Amino acid sequence: MLLLLALLFCSAGMAQKGEVLYGTVSDASNGEPVPFATVTLKKSLIGTTTNESGQFELHLPDTLQEDELLVTFLKWKLPSVT
Secondary structure, eight states: OOOEEEEEEEEEEEOSSSEEEEEEEEETTTOOBOTTOEEEETTTOOEEEOOTTSEEEEEEOTTOOSOOEEEEOOOOOOOOOO
């Protein structure tokens, strides 16, 4: 499993109701962006995925109290055929 690091979090602007969290998910070992990683709030299960550049936009509801950001990405290798 790849260690992930979510960087550049900014609480910016207001959506219709709530805030929007912007950020980029990058690989902790080499700093490369991680495309199509899942970014969710642990308790509320509100989430999104990163784009091809590892960037995401997550809309947070007004009712959100405290939560943790959970970033997941599964990397696997197909077995080689001999």
